[in-house]
Amino acid sequence: MFIHNFKYTLRILFKNKALIFWTFAFPIILGTFFSMAFSDIEKNETLDIIEIAVVDNEAFQNNIIFKEAFKALSDKENEERLFHTRYVKEEEAKELLEQGQIAGYLLLEDTPKVVVAESGIDGTILKQAAEEILQSGEIMKNTGGFGILEGGASIADISDSHLSYTMIEFYTLIAMTCLYGGILGMYAINQNLPDMGSKGKRVAVSPVAKGKLVFGSILASYVVQLIGMALLFAYTVFVLKVDYGDRLLLIILLAMAGCLAGLTLGVAVAAVFKADDNLKTGIIISVTMLGCFLSGMMGITMKYIIDKNVPLINKLNPASMITDGFYSLYYYDTLERFYFDIASLLIFAFIMTGISMLRLRRQKYDSI
Amino acid sequence: MIVFKTFLKVLNKCKTPIIMYTVFLLFFSVFNMRTSGSSLSFVASKPDILIINEDEEAGITESLVKYLEKNSNIIEIDEDEDAIRDALFYRDVNCIIYIPENFRKDFLDKKNPEVRIKSTGDYQASLAELLLERYLKTANSYNETVGSEEELLKMLDATLSKQVDTELASKLDTGSLEKAGFYYNFTNYCILAGSIYVICLILSSFKNEGIRKRTMVSSMDYKAYNRKLLLSNSLFAAAMWLFYVILSFPLLGKIMFTRHGLVYIVNSFIFSFCALTIAFLIGNLVEEKNAINGIVNVIALGSSFLCGAFVPMEWLPAAVLKIAHILPSYWYIKTNEMMKGIETVNMETMKPVFINMAVILGFSLLFITAANVISAKKRRLG
Numbered sequence: 001m002f003i004h005n006f007k008y009t010l011r012i013l014f015k016n017k018a019l020i021f022w023t024f025a026f027p028i029i030l031g032t033f034f035s036m037a038f039s040d041i042e043k044n045e046t047l048d049i050i051e052i053a054v055v056d057n058e059a060f061q062n063n064i065i066f067k068e069a070f071k072a073l074s075d076k077e078n079e080e081r082l083f084h085t086r087y088v089k090e091e092e093a094k095e096l097l098e099q100g101q102i103a104g105y106l107l108l109e110d111t112p113k114v115v116v117a118e119s120g121i122d123g124t125i126l127k128q129a130a131e132e133i134l135q136s137g138e139i140m141k142n143t144g145g146f147g148i149l150e151g152g153a154s155i156a157d158i159s160d161s162h163l164s165y166t167m168i169e170f171y172t173l174i175a176m177t178c179l180y181g182g183i184l185g186m187y188a189i190n191q192n193l194p195d196m197g198s199k200g201k202r203v204a205v206s207p208v209a210k211g212k213l214v215f216g217s218i219l220a221s222y223v224v225q226l227i228g229m230a231l232l233f234a235y236t237v238f239v240l241k242v243d244y245g246d247r248l249l250l251i252i253l254l255a256m257a258g259c260l261a262g263l264t265l266g267v268a269v270a271a272v273f274k275a276d277d278n279l280k281t282g283i284i285i286s287v288t289m290l291g292c293f294l295s296g297m298m299g300i301t302m303k304y305i306i307d308k309n310v311p312l313i314n315k316l317n318p319a320s321m322i323t324d325g326f327y328s329l330y331y332y333d334t335l336e337r338f339y340f341d342i343a344s345l346l347i348f349a350f351i352m353t354g355i356s357m358l359r360l361r362r363q364k365y366d367s368i
Numbered sequence: 369m370i371v372f373k374t375f376l377k378v379l380n381k382c383k384t385p386i387i388m389y390t391v392f393l394l395f396f397s398v399f400n401m402r403t404s405g406s407s408l409s410f411v412a413s414k415p416d417i418l419i420i421n422e423d424e425e426a427g428i429t430e431s432l433v434k435y436l437e438k439n440s441n442i443i444e445i446d447e448d449e450d451a452i453r454d455a456l457f458y459r460d461v462n463c464i465i466y467i468p469e470n471f472r473k474d475f476l477d478k479k480n481p482e483v484r485i486k487s488t489g490d491y492q493a494s495l496a497e498l499l500l501e502r503y504l505k506t507a508n509s510y511n512e513t514v515g516s517e518e519e520l521l522k523m524l525d526a527t528l529s530k531q532v533d534t535e536l537a538s539k540l541d542t543g544s545l546e547k548a549g550f551y552y553n554f555t556n557y558c559i560l561a562g563s564i565y566v567i568c569l570i571l572s573s574f575k576n577e578g579i580r581k582r583t584m585v586s587s588m589d590y591k592a593y594n595r596k597l598l599l600s601n602s603l604f605a606a607a608m609w610l611f612y613v614i615l616s617f618p619l620l621g622k623i624m625f626t627r628h629g630l631v632y633i634v635n636s637f638i639f640s641f642c643a644l645t646i647a648f649l650i651g652n653l654v655e656e657k658n659a660i661n662g663i664v665n666v667i668a669l670g671s672s673f674l675c676g677a678f679v680p681m682e683w684l685p686a687a688v689l690k691i692a693h694i695l696p697s698y699w700y701i702k703t704n705e706m707m708k709g710i711e712t713v714n715m716e717t718m719k720p721v722f723i724n725m726a727v728i729l730g731f732s733l734l735f736i737t738a739a740n741v742i743s744a745k746k747r748r749l750g
Contacts, residue, residue, distance in 0.1 A: 018658045029666055033673040040685045045490035097537050100709055114534045116410060118542045121491050123534065124413040128495070130532040132502055138527045139506060143513045152508030153475050155500060156482045163488055165457055298392075299399070304458035308451075331457055337450070 001208050002216045009188050009220035016187065023184060024228045027177040028235050031170065035240040038166040049084050050122045053096055053105040056087040060108045065140070069133040070106075082129060106130055162243070162331050165300055168323065170242045171330075172297035175322035177232055178258035179288040181225035182266025186280050188217035189270040189360075195368055196277075204363075214360060218267060225259045245329040250338065254329070257345040258322040264352035265318065271359040291319030321345050371593060375600040378570045385565055386608075389558040393612070397551045397619055410534040414440045415496035418452065418461045423471040431521050432503055435528060436465065439499050456486060463487045463496035475507070476517060503528065538711060544623040545708045551620060552632050552704045555612050556639070556677040556697050561668035562608050563643040564650055567601050568660045571651035602644060609640040627713035631721060632704065639700040642728050645735035646696070652742045671697040681705050696731040699724040 013019060054060060054070055061067070072078055074085040088096070093105040097117055104116030104126045112130050116123035190196045192213050194204040203213060233255065236242040244251050269283050294317055296303030303323065306314050314320035325341035332338070417440045423429045436442070443461045445451050455461045466484040468474075474481040483500065487493035506527055507520070514520045574580070574597065583593060613633050617624050624632075650663060672678055674688055675697040681689065682705075692698040703724045710717050 018662070021662050026662065026665070030669065033670055036688045037673040037679045037684060041679065041683050042490075044683045047491040047494045094537070098711075112532050114532055115537050116534060117538050118536065118540075119411040119413070121413045121495065123410060124495065125491075125498075127410075127412060127532055127534050128498055128502075131530065132498075134532060135502070135506065135527050135530050138530060139509050142523055142527070143509055152478070152511060153471075153481050153483065153504045155497065155504065156484045157487065158484050159486045159489065160453070160456070163457060165459065299396075301458055301460075304454065304460060307454065308460075327457075331453070 002212045005213050005216035006220050009191065009217045010224065012191065013184055013188065013221060013224045019183060019187060023177065023180050023225070024231060027173055027180070027228075027232050030176075031173050031232070031236055031240055034166075034169050034173065035242075038169060041166055042164060047082075047121075047125070050082060050125060051086075051102045052083045052126055053086045053088050053093040053102045055090045055093050055105060055107045057090070057108065059110075063108060065137050066106075066108060066112070066133055069129075069136075073129060082125060160331070162245075164243065167243060167330060168296050168300045168303065168327060170236055170240070171323040171326035172292050172295050172319065173236075174229075174232065174255065174326065175258065175295060175319040176288055176292045176297065177229060178225075178255070178262040178322055179265060179284070179291060179319060181221070181228065181259055181262040182264075182269065182284045182288070183281055184221040184224055185218060185263040185266030186270040186284060187266075187277070188221045189214065189267050189356075190277060190280070192217060193270070194363070194365060195274065201368065204365075210360075218263065221266075222259065222263055225263060226256070229255050229259055243330065244326060247329055250329055250335075251326075254322065254325045254338070254342060254345075257342050257349070258318075258325075260349045261318045261321070261345045261352070264349040264356070268352040268356045268359075271356040288319065291317045295320035295323040315344065318345065318348050321348070371596040372600050374574075375570060375597070375604075378573045379566060379604065382566055382569050386562050389561055390611075390615075393551075393554050393558050394615075394619075396554055397547075410536050412439075412534070413492065413495065415462045415492040415499075416441045416443050416460065417496050418443050418445055418455065418464045419467065420447075420452075420464065421467045422469040423467050427472045427517050428475055428507065428521065429467060429472045431524060432467065432507075435503050436499065440496060456488060459488055459490070461488075462490060462492035465496075465500060475511065478511065540708075540711055541623065542708065544620065545628065548616070548620050548623050548629065548632055549704045549708050551616055552636055553677045553701050555636060556675070556700060557668055557672040558612060559608065559636070559640050559643045560646070560671060560697070561664055563605050563640070564647045564667060565660065565664045566604060567644070567647035568651045568654060568663070569657070570601065571597075571648075572654065572657050572660065575655075598648075601648070605640050605644040605647075609637055612636065628707055628710075631707055631713060631718070635700060635703045635721070635725065638725050638728050639696065642696045642700075642732040642735070645732040645739070649735045649739040649742070652739045652746070671695050674698075675701050676705070677701060696728050699727045699731075 070083070070085055073081065074083045075081060086096070086102070088105075090107065093102070093107075093115075096102045097105060097115065100117065103120075103122035104114055106126065107113045107115060112134060114123070114127050114130055116126065191199055192203050192210070193200045204210075237244070265287065266284055269280050269287075273280055273283065292298075294302060294306055294313060303314070303320065306320075307324075314324070321341045321344045325338055325345075328335075328337040328341065417436060419433055419436060419442065421429065421433060425433065443455065445455050445461070452464065456464060464486040466486075468481055468483070471481050471483070483504065485497065485500070487497065503524075507524055510520050510523050510527075514523060574583075584590075613636065616632075620629075623629050646667075650667070654660060654663060674684075675681070675692045675695055676684055676689075677697065681701060684692075689698075703721050706721060706724075
């Protein structure tokens with residue numbers, strides 16, 4: 001009987017088009033949108049060569065320091081090149097600025113002046129560069145012609161790798177899929193509930209142990225959920241090139257724990273709320289979306305803000321546990337944080353199961 | 369009137385998603401506004417940095433910290449390794465600067481101490497590095513020639529305080545325009561999702577076979593019935609547009625009373641009309657009520673992501689923007705983006721804007737034609 005129910009639940013789930021769309025296709029479509037929209041963000045945040053102009057007047061021609069410095073900063077061969085510089089008349093510089101072709105221009109009269117179109121990073125860099133040149137002239141004067149010396153105190157860059165924060169978007173996507181899987185569990189359990197339809201009534205009066213039936217339905221939903229998850233993983237890894245780190249077994253473990261949390265959430269919703277399918281689905285979707293929102297799906301900093309200011313919320317939020325698990329696998333070398341997340345997910349699943357069991361066992365109806 | 373009444377009845381049923389889209393819009397607009405201030409004089413960008421100073425705060429070390437404090441935003445974070453790592457990952461800080469123990473002593477003894485940094489690699493981090501580098505270079509240069517620390521600090525201070533005047537050429541209030549652009553770009557999602565969802569649901573309710581048969585045998589003229597349905601839907605789209613426009617006034621303020629604001633309003637009106645035609649087409653295509661939710665999400669989210677409603681257009685890959693040309697949202701958002709750079713609004717500068725609007729109207733025409741062809745084919749009941 002267990003196998004029979006398991007088999008038929010699988011068929012029922014796979015035949016429900018709306019269900020399969022939301023749990024299989026929608027995450028893949030959303031992931032594709034994410035990847036299209038976010039793939040260039042981080043590239044755009046690195047410093048590009050800035051388009052500028054220098055007013056080529058007498059003062060500039062006579063000022064060797066400025067002339068040489070701008071030549072060096074615009075040199076294609078120079079690794080620390082900052083600018084692409086045009087040497088033009090003042091009128092022309094104004095025009096270029098108005099047309100948005102340059103970020104700003106430098107005008108050298110008695111003192112140097114920088115003119116920019118708007119406040120921002122490009123203007124700041126131009127201002128800083130001009131100041132640095134001005135200041136190195138001072139140093140020259142003060143040190144009696146020695147100028148800037150090499151050596152002395154220095155900077156050592158010890159930055160971490162794995163700093164791509166847009167990855168969080170994809171981790172929340174996985175979290176969303178895990179929790180959406182709850183709809184599968186809910187749907188399967190509804191088949192066994194007498195108050196949800198005639199099929200449930202027939203099941204209830206049949207001489208079969210209800211535990212077996214419920215377990216069969218849940219297991220079938222879990223299998224469907226894992227298949228969907230495997231597809232999503234394959235798609236994000238091979239097509240979208242999402243980086244989950246390289247600890248494959250732990251990644252799978254996390255995905256399975258996440259799916260279990262989603263599934264038990266769905267089962268609990270099915271068991272606790274006496275409502276129709278639509279309302280139960282609505283509850284699961286709302287919980288999922290709220291959870292994903294708090295773990296950074298609609299703005300990555302949201303997760304950080306919550307983690308920093310009200311950590312308790314994200315400690316209770318299954319979407320955040322999943323996202324945080326992937327994040328710690330990607331960014332951290334140690335595994336403490338990861339195991340904490342896994343444990344939280346399992347505890348969450350355990351509590352949800354407990355609630356469902358209390359509600360599902362020994363149900364009696366005088367009339368329906 | 370009876371058609372309109374039924375229309376209102378169905379509309380009442382689907383108010384939840386509309387409220388949800390509006391809440392999203394409000395939340396993100398307010399969130400966005402908090403972050404960008406507006407100013408008419410030049411404001412230098414300041415990187416967010418965290419200084420971890422293991423040296424005593426005196427002499428050259430104190431001077432370095434002060435210099436960094438002046439030129440960047442210092443972020444306070446608990447001295448907990450995890451918290452610091454998280455802050456860097458989520459760009460709460462762009463650069464962490466570790467000043468080593470005995471920095472002051474080693475520096476004065478010319479032992480070449482090393483200042484370690486961890487950066488995010490973005491432009492703010494580059495700026496932070498630039499500042500630190502300049503300070504160290506200047507300090508190194510004076511350290512060679514000057515005898516005492518006191519004199520060194522004095523010269524350092526004198527040199528580093530030399531500034532270059534910076535002037536803003538444009539009189540555009542870029543901050544407000546930026547906000548207005550963000551708000552109206554985001555309405556792309558609300559208008560599309562709202563109209564497709566509501567209109568599809570209403571059309572499919574009217575298409576219910578029993579209702580359709582009753583309408584057909586009733587004395588009401590088929591054309592009048594269609595006209596009324598179309599009118600009610602247009603009324604809904606117009607009401608939604610008006611709602612978002614009115615909402616933009618308290619949120620965006622002054623800018624909405626300028627010519628720029630007027631262009632945003634007109635542009636969103638034309639786009640709302642286009643969204644109405646899209647909704648009509650989809651409503652005619654889709655038979656099943658269950659499918660509506662999926663279609664709304666795919667079309668509204670897709671257009672919004674690909675055309676730059678959520679992520680600014682300038683940050684999208686070129687290939688994505690090319691694909692986006694086939695979507696009306698692209699032309700709508702393009703106008704909003706253009707308005708940020710246009711100083712005076714007149715016939716001459718508005719030419720490209722008119723072209724964008726014409727393209728959106730062209731799309732609408734296409735959708736109306738397609739919807740008519742399809743509904744003509746489907747009119748017969750088997």
